[in-house]
Amino acid sequence: MESEQLVKLSDLPIGDSAKIVAIHIDDGIKRRLLDLGMVRDSRVRALGKSPAGDPIAFEVRGAVIALRNDVSSNILVTR
Amino acid sequence: MAEEREYRVALVGNPNVGKSTVFNHLTGLKQHTGNWTGKTVAGAYGACVHHGVSLMLVDLPGTYSLLPHSKEEEVARDYICFANPDATVIVLDATTIERNLNLALQVLEVTDRVVLCVNLMDEARRKGITVDCAEMSEIFGVPVVATNALAGEGMDALLDAVVAVARAPRGAGRLAIPYPNYIETEVERLYAKTGSRWVSLKLLENDPVTVASIEAHGTVDLHDPDLAQSLSEAREILKEHGISEKDFKDKEVESYYAFCEDIATRTVTYNNKEYNLRDRKIDKWLTSKSTGIPIMQLFLGVILWLTIVGANYPSQWLSALLSGIQDQLSALLVHLGAPVWLHDVVVLGMFQTLAWVVSVMLPPMAIFFPLFTLLEDLGYLPRIAFNLDKCFCRACAHGKQALTMCMGFGCNAVGVSGCRIIDSPRERLIAILTNVFVPCNGRFPTIILLSTIFVGGGVAACLQPTVAALAVLLVILLGVAVTLLVSRLLSATLLKGYPSSFVLELPPYRKPKVGSLLLRSLLDRTLFVLGRAVTVAAPAGIVIWVLANVVVGEQSLLAHCAAFLDPLARPFGLDGYILMAFVLGLPANEIVLPVLLMGYLSQGALVDMENLSLLHTLFVENGWTLLTAVNVILFSLMHFPCATTLLTIKKETGSLKWTFVAFLLPTLVGLLVCLITTQTVNLVRLFL
Numbered sequence: 081m082e083s084e085q086l087v088k089l090s091d092l093p094i095g096d097s098a099k100i101v102a103i104h105i106d107d108g109i110k111r112r113l114l115d116l117g118m119v120r121d122s123r124v125r126a127l128g129k130s131p132a133g134d135p136i137a138f139e140v141r142g143a144v145i146a147l148r149n150d151v152s153s154n155i156l157v158t159r
Numbered sequence: 160m161a162e163e164r165e166y167r168v169a170l171v172g173n174p175n176v177g178k179s180t181v182f183n184h185l186t187g188l189k190q191h192t193g194n195w196t197g198k199t200v201a202g203a204y205g206a207c208v209h210h211g212v213s214l215m216l217v218d219l220p221g222t223y224s225l226l227p228h229s230k231e232e233e234v235a236r237d238y239i240c241f242a243n244p245d246a247t248v249i250v251l252d253a254t255t256i257e258r259n260l261n262l263a264l265q266v267l268e269v270t271d272r273v274v275l276c277v278n279l280m281d282e283a284r285r286k287g288i289t290v291d292c293a294e295m296s297e298i299f300g301v302p303v304v305a306t307n308a309l310a311g312e313g314m315d316a317l318l319d320a321v322v323a324v325a326r327a328p329r330g331a332g333r334l335a336i337p338y339p340n341y342i343e344t345e346v347e348r349l350y351a352k353t354g355s356r357w358v359s360l361k362l363l364e365n366d367p368v369t370v371a372s373i374e375a376h377g378t379v380d381l382h383d384p385d386l387a388q389s390l391s392e393a394r395e396i397l398k399e400h401g402i403s404e405k406d407f408k409d410k411e412v413e414s415y416y417a418f419c420e421d422i423a424t425r426t427v428t429y430n431n432k433e434y435n436l437r438d439r440k441i442d443k444w445l446t447s448k449s450t451g452i453p454i455m456q457l458f459l460g461v462i463l464w465l466t467i468v469g470a471n472y473p474s475q476w477l478s479a480l481l482s483g484i485q486d487q488l489s490a491l492l493v494h495l496g497a498p499v500w501l502h503d504v505v506v507l508g509m510f511q512t513l514a515w516v517v518s519v520m521l522p523p524m525a526i527f528f529p530l531f532t533l534l535e536d537l538g539y540l541p542r543i544a545f546n547l548d549k550c551f552c553r554a555c556a557h558g559k560q561a562l563t564m565c566m567g568f569g570c571n572a573v574g575v576s577g578c579r580i581i582d583s584p585r586e587r588l589i590a591i592l593t594n595v596f597v598p599c600n601g602r603f604p605t606i607i608l609l610s611t612i613f614v615g616g617g618v619a620a621c622l623q624p625t626v627a628a629l630a631v632l633l634v635i636l637l638g639v640a641v642t643l644l645v646s647r648l649l650s651a652t653l654l655k656g657y658p659s660s661f662v663l664e665l666p667p668y669r670k671p672k673v674g675s676l677l678l679r680s681l682l683d684r685t686l687f688v689l690g691r692a693v694t695v696a697a698p699a700g701i702v703i704w705v706l707a708n709v710v711v712g713e714q715s716l717l718a719h720c721a722a723f724l725d726p727l728a729r730p731f732g733l734d735g736y737i738l739m740a741f742v743l744g745l746p747a748n749e750i751v752l753p754v755l756l757m758g759y760l761s762q763g764a765l766v767d768m769e770n771l772s773l774l775h776t777l778f779v780e781n782g783w784t785l786l787t788a789v790n791v792i793l794f795s796l797m798h799f800p801c802a803t804t805l806l807t808i809k810k811e812t813g814s815l816k817w818t819f820v821a822f823l824l825p826t827l828v829g830l831l832v833c834l835i836t837t838q839t840v841n842l843v844r845l846f847l
Contacts, residue, residue: 107405108228109660114412115224116662117258122416128442131451132549135558137442137665139435141419142255144442144665146545148552151660 085159089124090136090152097125097139098157105154113151117141124157165213166325169238171266172250173259174221175538175666177278179203180308181250182218183679185318209318214325217244225265226366226408229582233368240269240357241376245325248317250276253283253290253305254434254667257423264415267299267334268357272327274320275303281310282669287431295426299334309672333357338414341400342407345393352386353379362390363397364411365404438668445539451546458539459635462530464628467607470522471624477518485510508704509697515753516696517689519604524685527600531568532680536671540565544663554643555650555658557586560593564642567597570688571800572807574599579811583659588817589646591808595800595825596642598635600688601748602795606634608752612775613788638796645828653820691803692749699750703743703757717758731830732790732837734782741794746802751795786840790833797829 092098100122103110117140118124125139135146147155172178186205203218219238220231227233239247249266251259256277267273277290296303302320306313335356338346342363349359358379361369374381381387394404402410444450488510492502534540540562548558559581567574574594581587598606610630615623650656706717714722717739725735736758744751756774759781778788799822800808809818 105660109662111226111408112223112228112662114409115226115228115261116664117261117416117419119409119413119416127439128446129448130446130545130548131448133448134552135545135548135663137446137545141258142435143258144438144667146548146663146665148548148558148660151662 086156087158088153089126089138089147089155089157090149092124092126092157094126094128094136096159097123098159099123100155101158102156103154104156105151109151113155116143116145118145118155163212165215166245166322167215167217167242168321168325169217169219169242169244169247170250171219171235171239171247171262172221172278173223173252173255173262174664176221176250176252176259177308178221178250179218180675181248181276181278181306181314181317182216183675184308184311184314185214186216207318209322212322212325214318214321222262224262225269227368229579231579236369237372239266241372241378244272246272246274246321248274248276248321250278252667253277253279254286254288256290256427257419260419260422261412261415263299264334264336264418267301268336268360269333271301271333272324272329273299273301274317274324275299275301276313276317277303277305278308279669280305280312281307282667286434287429288434289428289430291426291428295422298422298425309675336414336418339410341397341402342410342414345397348389348393349386352383352389355379360411363393363404364407365394366408435667441668442542442665445542446545451542455543455546456632456636458534460628460632462527462534463607463631463635464624465530466523466526466603467611467628467631468624469526470607473522473525474518477521478514481514481518485514503708504701504704509700512696512700512703512750512753512757513693515756516692516749519608519752520601520692520749521685521689523604523607524600524688525681527603528569528680528684529677532676532684533671536669536676538666538668541663541665545665548663550643551646552658554646555656556589556643556646557581557583557658558661558663560586560590560642560646563590563594564597564639567594567599569600569684571595571597571599571804575804575807575811582661585654585656586659588812589649589654591811592649592817592821592824593642593645595804595821596638596645596797596828598638598796599748601692601801602751603631605748605752605795606792607631608774609788609792610634612771612778613783613785616771616775634792634796641797641828645824692747695747696750696753699743699746699754703754707757721758730837731794731833732786732840733794733833734787736781737787737791737794741798744801745799748795748801786837790836793832793836794829797825797832799823799826 086101087098089098089100100118100120102120103113103118105113122140127137127139127144129136130146134149136149136152137144137146138152139145170178170182182203182205185207187207205216205218207214207216217238219235222232222235225236225239227236238244247266247270249263251263263275275295277292277295280290283290290305292303292305302324304313304317304320306317308314333356337343345363346356346359349362350356353359353362355378358373361373370381373379379386397407445454485506489502489506492505497505543565544558544561547561551558551560562580563574563577566577571594574597575591578587578590578594581590607627611623611627614630615627618626703717706720707715709716711719721735721739723735724738728734728738736755739758740751740755743754756777759777799805805818805822808821809815812818
């Protein structure tokens with residue numbers, strides 16, 4: 081089913097929103113993401129890329145969080 | 160009635176929720192200076208009296224959670240968890256309640272002596288967000304006060320609530336956040352031994368730093384065999400449920416946020432679903448590929464232009480005013496029958512240096528600081544970090560270095576202590592060592608003045624400020640380029656490593672309050688920096704005068720020193736007096752130019768300092784060319800940090816070795832750049 085398809089958060093088209101399924105990152109940075117409300121099942125929306133294309137800004141729980149691709153490519157989301 | 164004791168009140172909150180504004184409002188702007196980014200880098204203290212009750216407020220560094228990731232967050236955690244304040248005020252941003260509640264829940268788990276302060280209510284109103292504070296208070300069982308700290312709304316109610324909470328007897332009514340059943344069972348098992356739900360949770364979570372703090376504060380005896388037994392049993396059972404120590408934290412935070420979502424749905428109403436639309440539109444302009452970088456440069460250019468053009472007039476008034484005072488001071492000393500040497504030391508040495516520092520430094524600072532604070536209050540600085548992150552990533556440095564670099568424009572010492580926001584030690588050290596490559600406010604006027612005289616001097620008068628602003632912009636861009644290059648070099652040599660991951664919050668844009676902005680930037684920053692310069696300038700003025708006027712053999716001491724340094728300075732396109740001025744300017748960069756002028760003047764007649772063409776003549780008479788001016792500007796951009804910055808580096812790194820590197824590195828880079836520039840120009844001249 082297409083709606084169940086997993087994509088990397090870094091590949092989420094700008095303007096689209098999705099639900100976090102898994103975060104495959106080492107402990108330190110993962111805990112920071114958790115603190116910011118990026119837990120399983122949280123909704124995130126890709127807002128815009130920086131001039132160089134990396135990092136990308138995401139909306140999480142009403143706040144805007146910028147992530148480098150090395151982090152966002154290890155977060156799996158589903159639409 | 161017995162005298163009531165002073166209550167200790169802690170202020171916590173996520174970064175960028177206006178926590179320091181609340182603090183400043185309550186303590187009447189008496190917070191110590193150095194809080195430049197809106198980030199409190201170390202706890203600040205301030206006293207406040209409310210209806211006769213004394214409160215000692217502690218402004219803790221902004222933090223997202225009580226699980227610290229950086230040094231400054233540890234400060235906040237330790238204070239809340241172990242210092243037992245009489246009351247804790249948790250400041251929340253009314254526009255992002257759900258995210259902000261995460262920290263609130265964690266604090267409420269530790270203590271119920273809490274007042275929730277829902278700040279930025281005006282922003283929320285503007286965005287059509289309403290917060291039901293009564294309902295929230297009902298849920299948490301603690302007072303909840305709606306405030307708008309910038310306008311002072313709700314501050315009285317907040318203090319009433321704080322006093323009530325501080326006076327209340329200590330109870331045990333802490334918030335119990337519902338965790339999944341299998342966790343609750345194990346927490347209960349440990350509770351029997353520890354007597355604290357929070358300590359039990361933290362032991363299960365097993366974060367080494369937190370556990371060490373619990374042990375250090377003697378909350379429980381971890382060597383108690385009974386407790387150790389229960390703990391290992393509990394962990395065993397959790398493992399059977401498929402929860403390793405790593406997963407435990409995940410489950411904990413998931414529970415927090417499930418609770419946050421629940422509370423947010425019950426208390427927050429969004430009357431406008433697209434409430435963030437305006438911010439997103441602004442972001443499109445300020446951070447997109449086509450416009451992000453040009454707008455950033457435009458902002459910087461405009462700020463510099465305004466500073467240069469605007470500073471001219473007040474500079475002239477101040478100079479005229481101070482020279483009038485100088486005449487009177489001189490007359491007074493003569494009238495009192497002071498000996499000539501004393502008259503000269505006081506008037507020509509001390510006062511004239513002081514007058515220079517005030518008339519040349521004050522106007523640009525008084526214009527630059529408010530403009531810079533404006534960008535900061537609008538929420539633009541994190542966007543700069545966002546735009547430039549890739550560059551810093553390529554330099555194997557931390558993206559937040561862009562923020563500490565911006566702080567450096569104000570004062571490098573502040574930029575260096577601001578590096579605490581970077582949690583990776585390697586990248587923090589890189590940021591500290593390279594901070595001096597952005598010109599601080601003590602060096603700006605030197606760069607501006609020399610650009611105006613030598614670079615802007617060749618064009619029509621009306622274009623002068625523009626040309627000078629462009630020249631200064633170029634100098635700053637060069638500074639940024641050198642910062643990146645040196646960061647990359649350090650990553651490849653002394654501080655090997657790869658860039659670490661990080662997250663950066665882009666806070667909502669805020670409407671700044673002009674009044675408090677002016678007050679803060681002028682009182683807190685301008686006067687602070689000026690005060691420091693003046694305290695250094697007065698004694699320095701005396702020392703320089705003595706050096707310039709005590710004659711040994713045929714020359715003054717200053718001339719001897721300059722003559723000694725001269726051959727050293729020549730290959731770099733500088734001269735002995737210039738080098739001398741930089742050395743004597745170690746306590747504060749602001750006095751480099753006055754020292755230099757006094758050195759040149761000791762052989763010549765006195766010059767009317769407000770007249771730029773006379774200054775130009777003085778420099779030219781002393782053998783300056785455009786190349787000399789360029790070299791002085793380059794060396795001013797890249798040389799050893801001032802004494803205050805060096806002391807800060809020593810304090811922040813705790814290492815003499817790195818302080819020494821911080822001294823040597825920019826000096827060598829500066830000398831190298833001057834050497835290359837000079838020799839290239841000389842070589843070109845040979846062939847022309």
